[in-house]
Structure formats: C-alpha cells, structure tokens
Amino acid sequence: MSEITHDPVTFDIIQNALEAVADEMFAAQRKTSMSAIIYEVLDLGTGICDANGEIASSGAGIPAFVGVLDKAVKRIIEKHPPETIRPGDLFASNDPYWGGVTHLNDMILAMPVFSDGRIVAWTSNIAHWNDVGGMVPGSMSSDATSIFQEGVRIPAVKLIDAGVPNQAVFDILYVNTRLPDYLRGDLWAGIAGVRIGERRILELVEKYGTETFEAALVDFMDLGERRARAALASLPKGVFHFEEEQDDGAIHKVTIEIRDDAFVVDLRDNPKQSGSKNSSREGVEISAQLAFKAVTDTAAPGNGGFFRPLEVITQPGTIFHVEEPGALGYYSEVEIRLFDLILRCLAPHLPGLVPAGNFASICGTVVGGPHPDHGRHYTIVEPQLGGWGAQVGRDGNSAIFSGFHGDTFNCPAEVAEARYGLAVDRMALNPTPGGEGEWRGGKGINVHYRVRADNNFLSVGYTRSRIPPWGVDGGLDGTPNYVEVLRPGGAAERYSFGTDIPLNIGDVVKVVTGNGGGVGDPKKRARSAIEDDVRNGYLSPERAAEIYGYKPAAAEAAR
Known part of the structure; x- marks a missing residue:
C-alpha cells in the first residue's frame, strides 16, 4: 500500500489529475455519442464528485450542466443509502424532482468509485437527448403544463446493478423515444464516459493511497472556499435590488445582499410557476453559482468548497422553485434570465466588470x-x-x-x-x-x-x-x-x-x-472601426451616416 502523505505537491498532482480525468471522460463521451447535439454542439458536461456528492472537478462543455452533477449525486445518495450501493453500480436520473435539476431531455449518469470497501468518489455526466417521448417530437413543448406531458421520467434509479444491466430500465427508455437508435448510442456513450472516469480514479488511488486521495479532495475543497472568501472580501457590501420586465410582461426581481461572510440571492418575490417556463430550486442555484463565480474569482477551482459562502432563497410554487407536477421543458430560459438579472443588478456596483x-x-x-x-x-x-x-x-x-x-x-x-x-x-x-x-x-x-x-x-x-x-x-x-x-x-x-x-x-x-x-x-x-464595420458588412453606409455621422473618404474629398 502507498504511504499516507499530506504533502502539498502530492495534493496538487492529484487535484490536477482530477481535472484531466474529467476532460478524458468528456472526450470519451463526445467521440462515441450518436447525436450531433452531443458530438458537435457539445451539449454535455462531465465531472467528479467526492464521496458526499460535492463537485470536485469538471470537464469542458456547459457550465450550467456541470452545476447539475453534484446536486444529482446528492439526491442519488439520499435515495440509495451508501450501505446499499456496490462496486459496479451505475445510476440514471433525468427527473427534476429526483435530482435531474433541468428537464427530461437531459440524462444524468453517475457511478460510485470504491476503494478499501468504501465510496471515495463519484464519476458523473449529463447530456441532452434528442427525444425522450412526451406530447411532441423533441419532448420540449411550450404548451406543456405538467411534467407528465414532457416524456419518460427516470427518478434516480439503478441502471446497472453491480455490473449487471437492469434490462427493464433500458427497455423503458428505448420504448419511450421516437429515436431509439440515437438514444441507445448516446446512453452507452455516457456509460463509457463514467466508466473511464472510474478506471482513472482507481489508478490514482492505487498510486497514492486511499487516505491521501481523500485528503487531497478535502484540501481542494478548502482551497476553493479560501479563494471564494478572499474574493468576497473585495466586493462592495450592502443590499442591492433589481427588477426587469420580461417579453411576456412579467417582472422578475432579485435582491442581493453581500456581507463579509456571505453572498445572499433572494428570489422569493417572483411570479408563480407557469406553463413549461419554470426552473427547479437546484437549477436557480446553478444560475446564482455561475454569477457568483463571474464576479468573484474566475480563476479559482469551481468546486463545492468555492460555493460555500453562497446562499439562495426561493419561494416554492414560483418560476424559480417549481413544485410537482409543474413542467420544465424551457427551464433554460428561466435560468438564463436569472443569470442576466443577477449580473445586471450588480453592474452599477462593479464598474467595468459587467x-x-x-x-x-x-x-x-x-x-x-x-x-x-x-x-x-x-x-x-x-x-x-x-x-x-x-x-x-x-x-x-x-x-x-x-x-x-x-x-x-x-x-x-x-x-x-x-x-x-x-x-x-x-x-x-x-x-x-x-x-x-x-x-x-x-x-x-x-x-x-x-x-x-x-x-x-x-x-x-x-x-x-x-x-x-x-x-x-x-x-x-x-x-x-x-x-x-x-x-x-x-x-x-x-x-x-x-x-x-x-x-x-x-x-x-x-x-x-x-x-x-x-x-x-x-x-x-474610431473612424477606422467604422470603416471596418462597413467593409465587413456589419453596417450599411446609410446606417453609418445616420448613427456615426460617417462619410466615406471619397465623398469628403469630392466635397
């Protein structure tokens, strides 16, 4: 067995290796997926969580997807106590009311990594699937009023049990899609991704030892928290409020309180949930996490420790905290509006940043x-x-x-x-x-x-x-x-x-x-910039004259 060490250089090696593992998971899933939304658009995310489900590292792709993974793994642990989980298990969830966070098109896969008889980490990924059933092809309907209209629900279930596929779940997935070949290919690509992550983590554990690996994760989380609190100290303190009219006339509101010890986002005073444009409670946490990262320390590790100073307050039954059986097909538009709202609220107080x-x-x-x-x-x-x-x-x-x-x-x-x-x-x-x-x-x-x-x-x-x-x-x-x-x-x-x-x-x-x-x-x-815009077709000469008072050099010379 490897010698136990708390050497900071060893910790740094393990922590950087986790980033590399998440990137390899991403590459494996991308290269083996069937759908262009995954292998071309890269509508996926990969990550590694610690034994408790806190995000430790992430691969490339969509930041809002990486923010899902820790919340999904925590929900899996809540439903399946650790003593019931075995090596070779693999879990799936797409249900926002069971850790899926986003909408039914986004499938999360998570796999525990065991060493010395206990879970030391989780590998996880999420990707958008083209069709998971529901009332319309593509599964996203702006007419939906209930999640039951949006497709098949997989509520944090065991997809593979100790290495043996649960064929009943696979069959349920295949029969509830209009594109079974694509779903099958994308599903097994995701399974390959988490399995390659498990393999690489076990190689790290074998090289450095279980205790050293676990200590490196704790150290990494603490580093994230230190960086976040140092950045928080430099922000202006106070209570800031902003509200913004939306396309449909609704008013979205946010109140942000920045204290020495916390960054609080209060979303309680907002419209009631409606149609398919709602977000889960965990989803709005992701929007707040992304905004918090953007205004504090963008170079720090975006792990679970970094977000410890962040608090999010919501009101159940609103668009920012949908209650079952509310629909979530267009959750992304709610969350991106919130991300925008938070940054716009802070813009006057952080000159030049936003x-x-x-x-x-x-x-x-x-x-x-x-x-x-x-x-x-x-x-x-x-x-x-x-x-x-x-x-x-x-x-x-x-x-x-x-x-x-x-x-x-x-x-x-x-x-x-x-x-x-x-x-x-x-x-x-x-x-x-x-x-x-x-x-x-x-x-x-x-x-x-x-x-x-x-x-x-x-x-x-x-x-x-x-x-x-x-x-x-x-x-x-x-x-x-x-x-x-x-x-x-x-x-x-x-x-x-x-x-x-x-x-x-x-x-x-x-x-x-x-x-x-x-x-x-x-x-x-600058005149040179105006000329570049006209030359590149970004701006017509007439618009340039109207807005900038611009006249082409030849016309001025003739005058």
Whole structure:
C-alpha cells in the first residue's frame, strides 16, 4: 500500500489529475455519442464528485450542466443509502424532482468509485437527448403544463446493478423515444464516459493511497472556499435590488445582499410557476453559482468548497422553485434570465466588470419529421449563437453561445445537411442595425434551414424576443431574437415560442439572433472601426451616416 502523505505537491498532482480525468471522460463521451447535439454542439458536461456528492472537478462543455452533477449525486445518495450501493453500480436520473435539476431531455449518469470497501468518489455526466417521448417530437413543448406531458421520467434509479444491466430500465427508455437508435448510442456513450472516469480514479488511488486521495479532495475543497472568501472580501457590501420586465410582461426581481461572510440571492418575490417556463430550486442555484463565480474569482477551482459562502432563497410554487407536477421543458430560459438579472443588478456596483446586454437566450430550435432520403424520423435540436455586449475598450463577440451555455459550438452546415432532412441555405451574421456605440455589440446570426419533405415540424423557445439587450453609457440597445417561417408565396410568420408548427417541402425556417448592446456615445467611435464595420458588412453606409455621422473618404474629398 502507498504511504499516507499530506504533502502539498502530492495534493496538487492529484487535484490536477482530477481535472484531466474529467476532460478524458468528456472526450470519451463526445467521440462515441450518436447525436450531433452531443458530438458537435457539445451539449454535455462531465465531472467528479467526492464521496458526499460535492463537485470536485469538471470537464469542458456547459457550465450550467456541470452545476447539475453534484446536486444529482446528492439526491442519488439520499435515495440509495451508501450501505446499499456496490462496486459496479451505475445510476440514471433525468427527473427534476429526483435530482435531474433541468428537464427530461437531459440524462444524468453517475457511478460510485470504491476503494478499501468504501465510496471515495463519484464519476458523473449529463447530456441532452434528442427525444425522450412526451406530447411532441423533441419532448420540449411550450404548451406543456405538467411534467407528465414532457416524456419518460427516470427518478434516480439503478441502471446497472453491480455490473449487471437492469434490462427493464433500458427497455423503458428505448420504448419511450421516437429515436431509439440515437438514444441507445448516446446512453452507452455516457456509460463509457463514467466508466473511464472510474478506471482513472482507481489508478490514482492505487498510486497514492486511499487516505491521501481523500485528503487531497478535502484540501481542494478548502482551497476553493479560501479563494471564494478572499474574493468576497473585495466586493462592495450592502443590499442591492433589481427588477426587469420580461417579453411576456412579467417582472422578475432579485435582491442581493453581500456581507463579509456571505453572498445572499433572494428570489422569493417572483411570479408563480407557469406553463413549461419554470426552473427547479437546484437549477436557480446553478444560475446564482455561475454569477457568483463571474464576479468573484474566475480563476479559482469551481468546486463545492468555492460555493460555500453562497446562499439562495426561493419561494416554492414560483418560476424559480417549481413544485410537482409543474413542467420544465424551457427551464433554460428561466435560468438564463436569472443569470442576466443577477449580473445586471450588480453592474452599477462593479464598474467595468459587467458588459452591455447580450442576446442571452439558449434559442432552442427543434426541427424534425420524416427524412426525405429514407423516410425515417429525424429530429434536429439546435441551440443558437448570438451577439455579446460591448465593454469599455472592445467590441462585443459575434456569433458566440451565451456565457450561461458555455464552451459549446454550432452544428456545421455540412453535418446538419448530412444527418438531418434539411438544407442549410444561409449561415451568416445578423446584418440588422442595432448595438452601435463607441464600442459596438457583437453580431448575432441569420441562418436559413430549408425543409426538404412534407409533414415536418418546428418547435422553438426564444427569450429576449421583445426587449432587446441593453446599451450602456449612450450605447444603443441591441436587437431581439426570433424565428420566421417563410412559406412559398406566403407572408412571414414570426415566432419566439411555438410548438409543433407544421412545415412542408420548400418552407424556410429563418433563425435570427440578437446583436449585443453597445457601450459609449456612437459619435466617439474610431473612424477606422467604422470603416471596418462597413467593409465587413456589419453596417450599411446609410446606417453609418445616420448613427456615426460617417462619410466615406471619397465623398469628403469630392466635397
């Protein structure tokens, strides 16, 4: 057996190795998945938790997904006491009322890692599955009012028992999807991911010993807490309040209290739960965790210790704490609105840290139907890119996923056309004016999907469709997110939320995401930057003249 050591260098090696293991888990799942939403878009997350379910390290992908894993593992432990768990067990949960946190499309897999007869860690992952049943293809319906309408519920159950698959659960999953081949492939890719994580952790434990490994995890959590409290000490203290009107006229409110020992987010005074736009209690904790990380120490380890100073207060029965059997299909739009709300609340008190408004929506786009080449059902599930807000000294990023959605990518046109029954006629930046300033907001996108068969459908869920990203210090507001259906010979049909909208051959789904807000007086923008915008097609000469007072050099010389 390895000698027990509390050497800080050994601790550092183990802690960095855990990050590498989480990254390898991510790579394994990505490379073996069936669905482009996973292997191209990277709509997944991987992580390692300690024996108690606290997140210790995470791989790439969606930050909001990594924040799910510890909460899911804790719920699994609550339902299955440690004395009933054996080596080789593997658990699954997609139910927000049983640790699933998000919505039924997101499946969590978790596997205990044993050493010396006890659990020393958990490996876990989460990924979006294209279809898990429910009232509409793709399983996300803005018309849903109950979780029972959204698909099959897997409430933190044992999927594999001591290495032996529980075939009944597998069968239930396969029969409750319109895409069984894809679900089967994505499920086993996730199983491969947690198993490779278990293997690598056991190698670490064999090399350094069980006690040293466990001590390194404790030390890592304590490091996270020290970094968080040091950053908290530098924040302005007080009670800050902000409220914001939403597209549907509802008012979302937040009160933040920053004390020497705590960062408190109070969400009690908010609208009652409604339709499918609700979040679980744990989901809003993730939004608060991401915002807390953004305004404290972005370089510190984002482990369970780091979030010890954070407190979140909610009111059951509201959109920020849905009660069963409320629907959660579009939970992401509630959580991203909250992430935005917290940052906007703090922006006046943290000058220069928070940029102007961004498109701030997942912009979930689901298209499907019979494939024109072979007739089998297909479903494309696409989050969308958009424009980020400007900051003092720099323009906003163009065509990037929201900060809430993390390090993910769009599905390339070539892959979309090869795998799905659509043609991609256009994939460009959004040319719509908006977001100008001394530093302009980033550009959204303008993408056209052309339908190649009859009896297809479209379901969408976009926010910031009426109220655009805000400008700062004289910068102009950005532009909204929306979808248009263009039918041959017909008028454009505009949507922000819609379910099972019929599509037929020749129809075009036009996706438009917002430009971010600008910062500063547009009249102060550098001439060279204006010329670059005109040259790159970000800005028409007419708009440049209107907003910036710009005149091309040739015209000025002629005058």
